Amino acid sequence: MSEADAGEAGAHAGAGSGGWPTVDFELTVNGAPQRVTGAWVGENLLFVLRERLGFTAVKDGCGEGECGACTVLMEGRPTTACLVPAVAATGLAIETPEVHAVPQPDPVAAALAVHAGAGCGFCLPGIGMEMRALLAHNGKPSAAAIRETLSGHRCRCLPPERFIAATRDAAKTLAHKQAQARAQADASAQDAQDAQAERELQAERELQAEPQPPHESPIYPRVPAQAGERTQPGGRARAGENDSEHEQAGARS
Amino acid sequence: MSTPTSLPGFLISEQLPDAERGAAQPVESELAEYGPNLTEPSPATGDGIGRVVPAAKATGRYPYAADLGAPGMLWAAMIRSPHARAVIEGCDTSAAEAMPGVHAVLAGPGLGVDQVDYLGQCVAIAAAEHPAIARAALSAVVIDYRPQEPLTDPRQAFNAEPIHEDGNIAAHRFFTTGRDAVDRVAAAAELRKNAPSARRAEAFQGLKPGRGPGAQPDSREPEGGDGAQAEPEPSRSVSVIHGYEFARPANWPAGPGTVFAVPHGDAIEIHTLTVDPGRDRRALAAALGRPEGEIRLVPAPFTGGAIADDADLRVAAALLAARTGRPVKAVDGSVGHWPAGTAEPAARVHAIHVADADGTLREVRVELVIDGGAEPAAAEALLDEYCRLAAGPYRVPKVEVQGWVVRTHNPPLAPWPGGGAALAAVVAEAQMDAVAAALGVSGLEARVKNLMRTGDRLPDGRKVAAADALPELVAAVLDASVPPFPPGPDVREFPGTIGRTGEMTRLRRGVGVALAMVDLVPPGLPEELATAQVALTSDVHGPIAHVSTAMVDTGAGQHAMLRRIVREVLGVQRVLVRRPTAPGALPATPLASGRAAWLHGMAVQRAAQAVRAQALEAVGAQLAISPELLEVRGDRVVSYDGMLSRPLDEVYRAALRGAAVYLADGEFRVRGSGPAQPGVFVPEPGQAHVAFAAHRAVVDADTELGLLRPVRVTAAHDVGRALVPGRIEAAIAAGVMSAASAVFADEAPGARAYAGALACAQLPTALDLPEVDVLPPVQSSIGDLETTALRRRGFSAPLPLGYQPVGRIAHAAAAAALACAARDALSAHRTAIPIRPWETGPVL
Numbered sequence A: 001m002s003e004a005d006a007g008e009a010g011a012h013a014g015a016g017s018g019g020w021p022t023v024d025f026e027l028t029v030n031g032a033p034q035r036v037t038g039a040w041v042g043e044n045l046l047f048v049l050r051e052r053l054g055f056t057a058v059k060d061g062c063g064e065g066e067c068g069a070c071t072v073l074m075e076g077r078p079t080t081a082c083l084v085p086a087v088a089a090t091g092l093a094i095e096t097p098e099v100h101a102v103p104q105p106d107p108v109a110a111a112l113a114v115h116a117g118a119g120c121g122f123c124l125p126g127i128g129m130e131m132r133a134l135l136a137h138n139g140k141p142s143a144a145a146i147r148e149t150l151s152g153h154r155c156r157c158l159p160p161e162r163f164i165a166a167t168r169d170a171a172k173t174l175a176h177k178q179a180q181a182r183a184q185a186d187a188s189a190q191d192a193q194d195a196q197a198e199r200e201l202q203a204e205r206e207l208q209a210e211p212q213p214p215h216e217s218p219i220y221p222r223v224p225a226q227a228g229e230r231t232q233p234g235g236r237a238r239a240g241e242n243d244s245e246h247e248q249a250g251a252r253s
Numbered sequence B: 001m002s003t004p005t006s007l008p009g010f011l012i013s014e015q016l017p018d019a020e021r022g023a024a025q026p027v028e029s030e031l032a033e034y035g036p037n038l039t040e041p042s043p044a045t046g047d048g049i050g051r052v053v054p055a056a057k058a059t060g061r062y063p064y065a066a067d068l069g070a071p072g073m074l075w076a077a078m079i080r081s082p083h084a085r086a087v088i089e090g091c092d093t094s095a096a097e098a099m100p101g102v103h104a105v106l107a108g109p110g111l112g113v114d115q116v117d118y119l120g121q122c123v124a125i126a127a128a129e130h131p132a133i134a135r136a137a138l139s140a141v142v143i144d145y146r147p148q149e150p151l152t153d154p155r156q157a158f159n160a161e162p163i164h165e166d167g168n169i170a171a172h173r174f175f176t177t178g179r180d181a182v183d184r185v186a187a188a189a190e191l192r193k194n195a196p197s198a199r200r201a202e203a204f205q206g207l208k209p210g211r212g213p214g215a216q217p218d219s220r221e222p223e224g225g226d227g228a229q230a231e232p233e234p235s236r237s238v239s240v241i242h243g244y245e246f247a248r249p250a251n252w253p254a255g256p257g258t259v260f261a262v263p264h265g266d267a268i269e270i271h272t273l274t275v276d277p278g279r280d281r282r283a284l285a286a287a288l289g290r291p292e293g294e295i296r297l298v299p300a301p302f303t304g305g306a307i308a309d310d311a312d313l314r315v316a317a318a319l320l321a322a323r324t325g326r327p328v329k330a331v332d333g334s335v336g337h338w339p340a341g342t343a344e345p346a347a348r349v350h351a352i353h354v355a356d357a358d359g360t361l362r363e364v365r366v367e368l369v370i371d372g373g374a375e376p377a378a379a380e381a382l383l384d385e386y387c388r389l390a391a392g393p394y395r396v397p398k399v400e401v402q403g404w405v406v407r408t409h410n411p412p413l414a415p416w417p418g419g420g421a422a423l424a425a426v427v428a429e430a431q432m433d434a435v436a437a438a439l440g441v442s443g444l445e446a447r448v449k450n451l452m453r454t455g456d457r458l459p460d461g462r463k464v465a466a467a468d469a470l471p472e473l474v475a476a477v478l479d480a481s482v483p484p485f486p487p488g489p490d491v492r493e494f495p496g497t498i499g500r501t502g503e504m505t506r507l508r509r510g511v512g513v514a515l516a517m518v519d520l521v522p523p524g525l526p527e528e529l530a531t532a533q534v535a536l537t538s539d540v541h542g543p544i545a546h547v548s549t550a551m552v553d554t555g556a557g558q559h560a561m562l563r564r565i566v567r568e569v570l571g572v573q574r575v576l577v578r579r580p581t582a583p584g585a586l587p588a589t590p591l592a593s594g595r596a597a598w599l600h601g602m603a604v605q606r607a608a609q610a611v612r613a614q615a616l617e618a619v620g621a622q623l624a625i626s627p628e629l630l631e632v633r634g635d636r637v638v639s640y641d642g643m644l645s646r647p648l649d650e651v652y653r654a655a656l657r658g659a660a661v662y663l664a665d666g667e668f669r670v671r672g673s674g675p676a677q678p679g680v681f682v683p684e685p686g687q688a689h690v691a692f693a694a695h696r697a698v699v700d701a702d703t704e705l706g707l708l709r710p711v712r713v714t715a716a717h718d719v720g721r722a723l724v725p726g727r728i729e730a731a732i733a734a735g736v737m738s739a740a741s742a743v744f745a746d747e748a749p750g751a752r753a754y755a756g757a758l759a760c761a762q763l764p765t766a767l768d769l770p771e772v773d774v775l776p777p778v779q780s781s782i783g784d785l786e787t788t789a790l791r792r793r794g795f796s797a798p799l800p801l802g803y804q805p806v807g808r809i810a811h812a813a814a815a816a817a818l819a820c821a822a823r824d825a826l827s828a829h830r831t832a833i834p835i836r837p838w839e840t841g842p843v844l
């Protein structure tokens, strides 16, 4: 969070009815500003998102950073919302599963529905966020990488290979969509033949699925289009940061 | 029930000080025969539960109880007793009540609790406008405890002062088969009166370990078995004696139990996890002291691993809602963690297997004690199931099994995933491996040699009606591929995965094959009944069927299964399934776990068949055939012999003209014994209907660091008729997942310093959960009346459908196979479940 952001969205402190310290602040959820008033200072982001703002796709599985059900993206990084004090999230771009549900489930949610829909479904929104972050910087993750990424999520219903299959399906759809989008853009700018060559090359690359630089994330471009607010799409996470990310979440035993 | 006046002879820790050291030799691994696994795990799908529900789950819109809310909602909190046994001498809630934002505080006598009977008993509840305020209010409640000496060791329950007016022994079972069975029953009755030492001497009589070829004498000697020198055995036999311990089950559901209570005038609406709203409503009404009519239970979608909501939680939410007149949400976990405390195993089993030198089982003796905690009545079914299945699916001429459920001051036993069948399978399969090791043969050989056949007896003397599926199942798991060994090169595929990585040179692979069985209709089963109503009519879009059922859809696709049944019988694509909102609209009895799909499925099927017969009456008259003999196949109405047929849409167009409605009720009953009647499933007297599964588990271990990683579980089931294969696969996978957690890491509430925190549970994560390879189910075409397969399995009538408790049997088989594989990998006969290799250090 930059200094300027903090200043803009700064929290205002007060005291609640029972002498409880309360705060007013603003969160940026799925690109839209959300005003929170009279919240107890100790509230975590999970509580504020679910109970005050109604983002119930963020699930409360344990409240202690172990289960991953509450995973949201903060500035593009998967974060367990139950471990983040809500006031500390002001000025950061928060993304919840809701934004990927409309108008259609995105490729990740669709793949989860197909491969993991037979489970109870409680862990799926959180796993979906983690998968989106993974696919944003690794277009073709190995089975072991997917397992490691999901090891902070406790699914009690389904074996890991269902999620491996879902991640791979989603990766394929995303690569395909991206190739199409690029091809369209290219075709308008270039000579038809060049475009064709480029498209083929691009499609080839996508299928090879080299890791993508973060700003070319296949997922985030949707967000500003929908919400129209965010200037810098998320996706700060880089492959190399993955391990320290896990340390922070503190869930991986 | 019998109440032994003396100490029974199962005191494992005293009699078998070296149970751990009597390590069996590693079971010969069957790996060499298999090449590397070239196949990808089969892509499973959410097939069978439609498209809407999976999409809602994946996008987070599926309505779990935790996601409900209402204006003016209050949050409940709960405190649990830090003492196992205490008298509450008084309590002061005034400070808590004076806190702003607090709406109700009930504690101690105000809550109807004068005395604490177990560690973690709910002693105070509060409702406030914010969960933090509710918690703060409770910390201001002063409760004056007078602690007393608790009874926490279940082994002491027999001799200790009675802690309850009904005594300390809540249930007892004793079964014996074999030539001298009658004498043994008498002897056992006698024994319970005798002194402990005599009892123990008797227990070991005739069980002096033999000297089988290839066996290591000292690995089987029951040191401390004081009567071990009694009767000489034929020299060439082995006996293996082990004591097994099972930690208290903890299910760690994916989402914490959440109860949401909304008052409506005099009535309260309660959203909670329940598969049987009728039964739970009665229990809740009794606990609240209110008429049943004032309580309405609304089933909420289940979260993974959950079996039901804590009764305390329901009572707390309902009481507080009634008291405050406002909606109340109570969430387990945030309302109060279990205090740290007992690590007493919940079940101790002492098993003796005697086999001839050629591997033929001669005798099995089992004694067990289950700690039922402060409310032991619920554990009786667990004990009963264990005792009836104690020897596993093996042919044993002589079986003696005896078990007790005792009352202690430990928390009441949570429902055991897999039930008594799982405990029995884990012990029986471990013993089979120990027998094989003592004889120097492979575990597989020992199992195949002793495989149960149709007509063999269970320990309770009933004959198994059909065991034909067993060899097929064993062959199926052995034919399946195994993952390549060694794993890697990615370190994340090694035991320990990231962080504590095993090393190639210390890596060992273990393989375990296990068989499990579940008793479908125990003899003592009181009548269970399910009813349903099906209506067939038409609207502008064509024919449509409405199904009314009491079956709860927990989110696992139960209603989709019912839809499938009706579609199949009526040939109608549009089927609506709903639960009647008025309680008691469809009479039903409580159904034990695992039988709901069978009973409700059958009731719906019978109702649909009755409706079909009505709707086809006219066409039957045209064809001069009774409408009962007409079926729907594809898009035609066909006579049973296929000779006559009519297009279905024509038939329905005529039959449903003028929005005609055909309506019929269906019911299905199951009873453990009694006269056979149409519409009631009663086993033949003395017959047992048993479902089987075979699982093979592969576990890698770093034997020096004591790291285990389950790699793959291969499951073969006889599922009867798979109506919705996707559901069955998911149920098997869920059973394997819960088994992996139970065997490798689950930690009971109250077992550790920060008990109740998921952080201490050390559940396996996505990195070390096994792949599940569900083999194409052995499908006996049981859906068709009077088929050979049906009779081969001992069913005469009526036709069973969905009769297999797939999830339970998968848990049982997978738990046994994973434990066997872990022992194989560690080359040590570990007898404590969960298996925690690192606690005892290097084992080689």
Ligand code: FES
Pocket (backbone or CB within 6 Å): A059, A060, A061, A062, A063, A064, A065, A066, A067, A068, A069, A070, A071, A080, A081, A082, A083
């Ligand atoms: S609720 Fe945040 S990790 Fe479980």
Ligand code: FES
Pocket (backbone or CB within 6 Å): A116, A119, A120, A121, A122, A123, A124, A154, A155, A156, A157, A158, B254, B303, B304
């Ligand atoms: S689907 Fe139930 S916890 Fe993952």
